[in-house]
Amino acid sequence: MRKDILGRPTQTLLFFVLLTTSLYFAKSFLIPVFLAWLLALLFVPVSNKLEQKGWKRGLATLACVLAVVVAIGGLVTLLGFQLQGLAKDTTQIETKVKGRIAELQGYISEHFGVSPQKQQEMVKKQQGGSGGGGGGGGQAGKIVGGVVTGALGTLGNFVLVMVYMFLFLFFRAHFKKFLMKAVSEQNKTKAGQVMQESGVAVQRYLGGLSLMIVCLWVMYGIGFSIAGVKYALFFAVLCGLLEIVPFIGNLTGSLLTLLMALSQGDNGAVIGVIITYALVQFIQTYLLEPLVVGAGVKIHPAFTIMAIVVGELVWGVAGMVMALPILAIVKIVLDKIPELKPYGFLVGNEKEE
Numbered sequence: 168m169r170k171d172i173l174g175r176p177t178q179t180l181l182f183f184v185l186l187t188t189s190l191y192f193a194k195s196f197l198i199p200v201f202l203a204w205l206l207a208l209l210f211v212p213v214s215n216k217l218e219q220k221g222w223k224r225g226l227a228t229l230a231c232v233l234a235v236v237v238a239i240g241g242l243v244t245l246l247g248f249q250l251q252g253l254a255k256d257t258t259q260i261e262t263k264v265k266g267r268i269a270e271l272q273g274y275i276s277e278h279f280g281v282s283p284q285k286q287q288e289m290v291k292k293q294q295g296g297s298g299g300g301g302g303g304g305g306q307a308g309k310i311v312g313g314v315v316t317g318a319l320g321t322l323g324n325f326v327l328v329m330v331y332m333f334l335f336l337f338f339r340a341h342f343k344k345f346l347m348k349a350v351s352e353q354n355k356t357k358a359g360q361v362m363q364e365s366g367v368a369v370q371r372y373l374g375g376l377s378l379m380i381v382c383l384w385v386m387y388g389i390g391f392s393i394a395g396v397k398y399a400l401f402f403a404v405l406c407g408l409l410e411i412v413p414f415i416g417n418l419t420g421s422l423l424t425l426l427m428a429l430s431q432g433d434n435g436a437v438i439g440v441i442i443t444y445a446l447v448q449f450i451q452t453y454l455l456e457p458l459v460v461g462a463g464v465k466i467h468p469a470f471t472i473m474a475i476v477v478g479e480l481v482w483g484v485a486g487m488v489m490a491l492p493i494l495a496i497v498k499i500v501l502d503k504i505p506e507l508k509p510y511g512f513l514v515g516n517e518k519e520e
Contacts, residue, residue, distance in 0.1 A: 191481050198485045199324055203331030205492055206235060207339070208369040214336055228336040232329050239325070242404065249401030357503045365496045372492050376411065379455050383407040383417075386447050394439020396428050411488050413475055417448075466494055467516045 190197060210231040217227035272283040335342070343362065350358045384407040391399035406420030421444040428436035466474070474494045478486030494514070501511030 187477075187481060194482050194485075198482055199327045200331055201489055201493070202485065203328045204335055205369055205373065205489060206328070206332045207335035208366050209373045210234075210332075210336060211339065211366055212370060224337060228333055231336060232333050235332070236329060242408070246401060246404060249398055249404075253398050253401065361499055361503050364499045368495045368499060369492045372495065379451070380407045380410050382455055383410055383447065383451065386450065387443065390443030390447065391424060391440065394428070394443060395431075395433060395436045396424060396440060397431060398427070402427060412484060413471070413487065413491065417444075417451075465516045466491065466498065467514060470494065470514050 214227045387403035387406045402424040409416035409420040428440045474490040478490030498514050501507040
């Protein structure tokens with residue numbers, strides 16, 4: 168009759184340790200699967216509407232996959248054209264940035280008494296002294312090889328995600344039947360509710376996020392163009408796309424745009440970028456997120472940040488992107504299981520009833 172008081176906490180801790188370890192070591196397999204699953208959930212309503220209009224499931228599914236391919240292909244093409252022009256100005260940009268750095272070093276030397284040589288030594292020490300430069304040609308070869316390998320790996324993963332997405336969409340009825348068979352008779356209703364609510368949560372979040380990114384493209388494009396930033400369209404698209412990485416994505420894009428403005432030597436462009444970023448953040452926070460994204464993912468801010476941090480540690484950038492929709496699904500499951508409802512309330516952002 169003796170019960171181990173530490174039994175349940177120990178088992179829970181062991182479960183999370185094993186789960187995190189498994190997710191980390193299986194990430195090369197799981198990342199494409201989860202990304203395809205989320206995309207499939209997003210396009211289920213589209214596929215259903217096409218089928219209601221008389222399309223066969225295979226054709227409707229293929230249309231959804233092609234829509235993703237065309238959208239991503241169009242973005243890559245647009246960014247590629249912009250990058251070609253940006254690459255031509257790389258030397259000029261580098262020269263101007265070095266000039267700005269020299270001005271900054273002169274200011275520090277004049278006002279703080281730290282010579283430029285001492286500043287360079289401090290920077291090298293901070294970088295850990297990355298070991299001197301011999302073999303320029305070999306280094307260039309390594310960089311080119313790394314770029315080619317990375318591009319091929321990305322292309323391979325993209326094709327794999329599209330294949331998985333097609334399979335998840337086409338065989339969604341089969342997977343649903345499996346889940347219904349896997350639960351007991353008295354839990355079938357709850358299982359159906361979990362599947363339906365999970366799909367709606369993912370569709371609201373990803374659909375709202377996609378619409379918000381388009382709005383950000385327009386606002387950043389107008390703002391950067393008025394500010395006089397070169398390649399304003401490229402940086403507007405970049406800032407919008409980086410929004411898929413919560414919190415740090417749009418800041419990173421704006422800092423890159425600010426660097427471009429600094430390289431132009433135009434103080435007006437620098438001020439314009441800062442004003443644009445501030446205005447866009449205000450509109451995004453108080454208008455776009457409540458109206459466009461809405462309350463589809465009711466996650467407490469503390470757990471939002473923790474989910475993103477854990478996602479980055481386990482799956483890198485892909486984990487940061489998928490952290491919130493996956494956590495939203497986990498919360499729905501927690502809310503449907505009586506024993507786990509307190510944890511669902513803890514993770515959620517709604518008031519206690």
